Amino acid sequence: MQAPLLSVRDLEVSFQIGGSDVPVVRDLSFDVEHGETLGIVGESGCGKSMTALAIMGLVPNPPGRISKGSILLEGIDITTASEKDLQALRGNDMSMVFQEPMTSLNPVFTVGEQIAETARAHFGLSRAEARNKAIEILRLVGIPSPEKRVDDYPHQLSGGMRQRVMIAISLVCEPKLLIADEPTTALDVTVQAQIFDLFRELQEKTKTAIILITHDIGVVAEMADRVMVMYAGRNIEKGPAIDFIRAPQHPYTRGLISCIPTLQADPPDEPDALFEIPGVVPSAVELAKPGCAFAPRCPNVIDRCKVEFPPSTQIENNRSVSCWLAQEETV
Amino acid sequence: MVKSLSKRIGNAVILLLAVLVLNFTLIHIAPGDPVEVLAGEMGGATPELLAELRADFGLDQPFHVQLFTYLGNVLQGNLGYSFYYDKPVTELIFDRIGATLLLVITALLFALFVGTALGIASAQKRNSLLSNVVTLLSLAGFSAPVFWIGIMLILLLSVALPIFPIAGMATADEPEGNFAYILDVVWHLVLPALTLASIYLAFYSRLSRASMLEVLESDYIRTARAKGLSRFLVVYKHALRNAVLPVVTFAGLQFAQVISGAVLVETVFAWPGLGTLAFESILRRDSPTLLGILFFSAVLVLVVNIVVDIAYRIIDPRISAK
Numbered sequence: 002m003q004a005p006l007l008s009v010r011d012l013e014v015s016f017q018i019g020g021s022d023v024p025v026v027r028d029l030s031f032d033v034e035h036g037e038t039l040g041i042v043g044e045s046g047c048g049k050s051m052t053a054l055a056i057m058g059l060v061p062n063p064p065g066r067i068s069k070g071s072i073l074l075e076g077i078d079i080t081t082a083s084e085k086d087l088q089a090l091r092g093n094d095m096s097m098v099f100q101e102p103m104t105s106l107n108p109v110f111t112v113g114e115q116i117a118e119t120a121r122a123h124f125g126l127s128r129a130e131a132r133n134k135a136i137e138i139l140r141l142v143g144i145p146s147p148e149k150r151v152d153d154y155p156h157q158l159s160g161g162m163r164q165r166v167m168i169a170i171s172l173v174c175e176p177k178l179l180i181a182d183e184p185t186t187a188l189d190v191t192v193q194a195q196i197f198d199l200f201r202e203l204q205e206k207t208k209t210a211i212i213l214i215t216h217d218i219g220v221v222a223e224m225a226d227r228v229m230v231m232y233a234g235r236n237i238e239k240g241p242a243i244d245f246i247r248a249p250q251h252p253y254t255r256g257l258i259s260c261i262p263t264l265q266a267d268p269p270d271e272p273d274a275l276f277e278i279p280g281v282v283p284s285a286v287e288l289a290k291p292g293c294a295f296a297p298r299c300p301n302v303i304d305r306c307k308v309e310f311p312p313s314t315q316i317e318n319n320r321s322v323s324c325w326l327a328q329e330e331t332v
Numbered sequence: 333m334v335k336s337l338s339k340r341i342g343n344a345v346i347l348l349l350a351v352l353v354l355n356f357t358l359i360h361i362a363p364g365d366p367v368e369v370l371a372g373e374m375g376g377a378t379p380e381l382l383a384e385l386r387a388d389f390g391l392d393q394p395f396h397v398q399l400f401t402y403l404g405n406v407l408q409g410n411l412g413y414s415f416y417y418d419k420p421v422t423e424l425i426f427d428r429i430g431a432t433l434l435l436v437i438t439a440l441l442f443a444l445f446v447g448t449a450l451g452i453a454s455a456q457k458r459n460s461l462l463s464n465v466v467t468l469l470s471l472a473g474f475s476a477p478v479f480w481i482g483i484m485l486i487l488l489l490s491v492a493l494p495i496f497p498i499a500g501m502a503t504a505d506e507p508e509g510n511f512a513y514i515l516d517v518v519w520h521l522v523l524p525a526l527t528l529a530s531i532y533l534a535f536y537s538r539l540s541r542a543s544m545l546e547v548l549e550s551d552y553i554r555t556a557r558a559k560g561l562s563r564f565l566v567v568y569k570h571a572l573r574n575a576v577l578p579v580v581t582f583a584g585l586q587f588a589q590v591i592s593g594a595v596l597v598e599t600v601f602a603w604p605g606l607g608t609l610a611f612e613s614i615l616r617r618d619s620p621t622l623l624g625i626l627f628f629s630a631v632l633v634l635v636v637n638i639v640v641d642i643a644y645r646i647i648d649p650r651i652s653a654k
Contacts, residue, residue, distance in 0.1 A: 059557055087560075088561070091557065091560035092559035092560030092561075099555060101551055107570050108650055109647065109649060118569075119560070122561055154650065156649070167555070
């Protein structure tokens with residue numbers, strides 16, 4: 002079997018808050034295989050985006066830093082690589098599409114220039130070659146009349162078009178790994194569908210592995226091969242996307258799935274109230290306490306949850322969950 | 333672009349008219365009779381002579397007649413006649429404006445480039461020695477009055493260490509040859525330009541530092557880094573161009589202040605520019621000269637503002653779209 006493209010082991014990312022180190026991502030381990038799509042799901046503030054930035058070697062430092070663990074991209078450890086090595090990897094072997102297309106492009110350069118400079122930096126293309134490459138990739142991401150658009154400034158494009166440009170930037174060097182951090186949150190639903198179609202199409206062509214970060218379960222169901230659920234900086238459930246939707250194991254995952262509104266009501270003329278998980282996401286400082294971070298909100302909480310964090314338990318093929326209840330069932 | 337530019341120029345002309353009327357009115361209200369000053373300089377005169385002089389200069393006319401005569405003259409390119417210097421005001425100003433422009437533009441460009449460079453460099457490493465030195469120097473530059481800095485520089489670099497000349501724009505026995513003359517002027521220019529630049533140097537280094545720090549936090553800088561661009565490209569291509577926008581804005585807005593600062597600096601260094609002329613004309617109640625200088629300053633400020641406007645459009649494409 003081929004070695005995984007990306008292998009994250011025991012990752013911990015900490016932030017200096019009020020003089021002490023507070024971990025925002027903890028004990029995180031996962032692999033991404035060549036060409037697959039891994040969905041990372043969780044609420045705002047659960048550490049999804051920080052995980053993505055850690056992989057890119059872009060954790061804002063100070064105040065943040067990778068305090069433990071390793072991130073291997075084809076054998077190169079991102080956590081110890083020099084800035085120069087990271088520059089060679091970023092945009093080339095791995096790239097990232099950010100959440101905010103409105104602010105992620107530099108307002109004072111044309112979109113063509115912003116695509117072309119990436120190609121120049123990594124492939125050493127001449128200006129003319131890089132410009133042609135930019136036009137080509139703009140066409141690929143579905144921007145009409147790319148010969149004209151290439152000289153547009155970001156403010157002349159709509160949000161959806163700008164996100165296409167961001168995708169074009171991230172794909173211009175045909176990376177092996179593409180991290181998409183909530184790429185459609187800022188866009189409306191029809192544009193969202195187009196962007197995901199685009200991702201799928203491009204993945205078929207380029208065999209790029211994708212890490213898709215989202216809090217939209219529907220998107221995960223549609224796009225991902227495997228899913229990792231994060232809560233309060235930790236991975237609490239991991240497995241094939243199909244199982245995640247059909248038979249969620251962790252009480253938190255079950256809660257997430259129950260939150261999806263349905264069109265069928267029972268009885269039909271009396272729609273159910275929308276389900277919500279009670280309570281709020283704990284702050285990073287609270288997480289220093291022992292025990293499962295979800296315990297205060299969990300409907301199935303037992304005494305043990307409050308004192309000890311459950312280790313990851315393997316259940317059936319390729320699935321794992323961190324919950325004492327699951328542990329008891331398998332024992 | 334052409335349309336908005338012609339609109340700006342139209343506005344500028346209206347503004348200039350307003351400036352003329354306002355200045356003329358203010359000077360008319362201000363106490364002091366030029367004829368009496370003139371009489372004083374001549375060593376006294378009879379009331380008949382004073383009345384004759386007033387009639388000669390049109391000072392016996394009612395205010396509105398004087399104002400409209402003046403406006404009419406200015407529109408024809410005639411700024412009046414200085415009875416003190418016994419020369420047309422336009423000629424006086426053209427004799428002096430070169431020196432002032434040389435001083436002001438040198439100081440402003442120096443402040444802009446060096447200030448921005450210091451600010452950008454100190455933004456790279458927040459708590460480095462350079463960063464702290466820049467903060468300290470700019471605080472000092474901010475708080476010290478410009479004439480005091482000038483006098484201190486003279487004491488230090490002309491008196492204690494005689495490196496630069498104390499005053500003037502050229503050595504009395506002019507050196508031979510054009511090149512030697514230019515060198516001589518530059519040598520005289522150093523201290524006044526440095527003095528005038530000091531306050532703006534402080535300001536621009538603070539401003540560009542703050543602006544750079546803010547820009548470095550922005551999403552598109554993260555994007556630039558995620559592309560794998562070198563630190564140099566990220567800072568000097570992606571961040572710099574966005575970070576200089578507020579500096580350019582302020583440079584335009586402050587141009588008027590730089591000109592008024594030049595009055596002080598020119599006086600301290602006996603620099604033969606408009607500033608010393610303005611100072612002398614105030615003391616001598618030489619209102620045509622003073623009005624002419626104020627008018628020229630207003631023209632300069634408006635022209636610079638329009639130039640800054642154009643520069644702004646070149647730097648930031650979003651503006652020309654609006």
